[in-house]
Amino acid sequence: MINIHDFEACEESGRFYGGNAGRKIGLVWRDDDWLVKFPGPTGKLHGGVPSYTTAPLSEWLGSHVYGMLGIPVHETVLGIRDGRVVCACRDFTLPDSTLVSFHDLRNSLSDDEPGFTEDASTGSGVVLADVRSAIHRIPVLRAIDGVSDRFWDMFVVDAFIRNIDRNNTNWGVLRDSRRRFSLAPVYDNGNSFDDKRTESGIVRRLTDSGSHPSGCVGCALLLCDGQWHAHRPVEIHRIGTGCGVHKGFGPFHGTVRSDVLP
Structure with missing residues (x-):
């Protein structure tokens, strides 16, 4: 069973995130900072496309495929924010990376x-x-x-x-804060599984x-x-x-x- 969480009452974290694939906000949920990805509008795309992309679902599903294969990947959960299905991604740079x-x-x-x-x-x-x-x-x-x-x-x-x-x-x-480097988990899988079809x-x-x-x-x-x-x-x-x-x-x-x- 897939759990869909309610993020409507979550406070914004004050953290901001880049990228060109739709709206993103930072929320605090269960005492952690999460990057929340919204579905992007497709009004400027041509052809038979949905009104909004399924990028949040694609992010969650693609990330879980990586996890099932044993490849380190960022943590993702699905939820509702502003009346839309979104994907929340735990901010893996915290606390000091x-x-x-x-x-x-x-x-x-x-x-x-x-x-x-x-x-x-x-x-x-x-x-x-x-x-x-x-x-x-x-x-x-x-x-x-x-x-x-x-x-x-x-x-x-x-x-x-x-x-x-x-x-x-x-x-x-x-x-990290001591200038040590390590591989980041796999992230940004929102264009998986034909998210604009x-x-x-x-x-x-x-x-x-x-x-x-x-x-x-x-x-x-x-x-x-x-x-x-x-x-x-x-x-x-x-x-x-x-x-x-x-x-x-x-x-x-x-x-x-x-x-x-x-």
Whole structure:
């Protein structure tokens, strides 16, 4: 059973959160600070879309898939605020940590670093080979165990849940008050599971056997080592009637070959 909590009487925490995917507020609930995500309006989108996205549900469900797979992920609960279904995410930076995104970490690289397709310090860079190089060359990341594994975990699971908005700003590390760094839990999964599709559109896609290959999670990348690879996507397993084709992993494009994974 899914619990839907009542956040209507919760006080605002005075903490504010960035991002471009709809309204966010900070609330105090059960003596903790929570980031609360509202469904975003879709009035500026074209085609058959719902009036509001299902991003709060997608955030909760996508996060729980990560948790079920044993991958550290932020804590999420569903609730009602201002008459709408919202997703509350426990603020994992408290009590004394700061979130540092991969985007900002990459900005610290010197552009004299060899072997990059784009400038090494391009925080928004999306070439996979460059991302892999940056992971291994940024001193903070080299000192943390499991960074590369976390990247590939997100790579595969995001394709599996069709999270098409994983980018360099929504994964990273935590810096505590003693300047120690650790991996942040996975967060920002609100674009999973077709959050801008109508229910009828989702049903139509799942029941149309010609719209997606059965037995695989579609393509996720990529430009690798300066060349496009258009081989078969990473196969996981079939769930129900299929998972749909995931064209584009966050900002990346193309497909990923299973034999390029370390």
